[in-house]
Amino acid sequence: MSQTRTINQQKHLSPEQQDDLLSVLKARFEKNMNRHQGLDWESVQAKLAANPEKLWVLDDMETTGGEPDVVGYDATTGDYIFYDCSAESPKGRRSVCYDRAAWESRKEHKPASNAVDMAADMGIELLTEAQYRELQQLGPFDTKTSSWVKTPDAIRKLGGALFCDCRYGHVFVYHNGAESYYGARGFRGSLRV
Incomplete structure (x- = not known):
């Protein structure tokens, strides 16, 4: 709080x-x-x-x-x-690249952190693509922002990472270089209790 x-x-x-x-x-x-x-x-x-x-x-x-x-x-x-379940990607977790390797690869203009390390530090797991789609069944989320999702190793080994959003009433999955970061992209997590 x-x-x-x-x-x-x-x-x-x-x-x-x-x-x-x-x-x-x-x-x-x-x-x-x-x-x-x-x-x-x-x-x-x-x-x-x-x-x-x-x-x-x-x-x-x-x-x-x-x-x-x-x-x-x-x-x-x-x-x-x-x-x-915030309507848009959590504000306190935006402008981060995907993981530490991506963060370390940036020579200039490094973001403050990365999604994977932040999630681990918090004690949560990044949503998977399937979990993100489940979330979208509960209402429209990320209609103006986007959120990194857990990326399969095969994609990550090639330098990419996945993110999702909801536009036009449809969930979209995209790829980007894992080192990229944007003011409107953060990440969502899950916790089991």
Whole structure:
């Protein structure tokens, strides 16, 4: 959230910060029931209470503009699945190239960071193309921006990376040099709790 986080070795939020974040997540959950039909907030909150380190990750998702929300439940593992559900690519994660190798290859005008390292530092996974398409079934996302998605190794080894957006009511998948970065391109992530 906007206040400075209390940092300790376990990366836990203070009780007040936890309450603030849970209030935001609950309001978003209740406002967007189409994203998680058949699921109830009390069960999600109980799972979060049992995994407080995940609140730290969700707070990172929130403070970088991702607006995380529950988009599914894995009955096999008992995990709730959160995706970044902001209308546009998260503002705090834009203007980044794809990964560290791409960042290191830039001789001039390096971006501040890269999507793969930022996601790992946050504790989230970049959405895959399939997950991105699932997200788009829940509403229109990235109608003015675009988001890097997890790129297959075969494409990445050739210097490319994939990104997606939604235009004209259709999801498009594109490629670009992994070292490229744009003010309107960020990345979306997922988290299992």
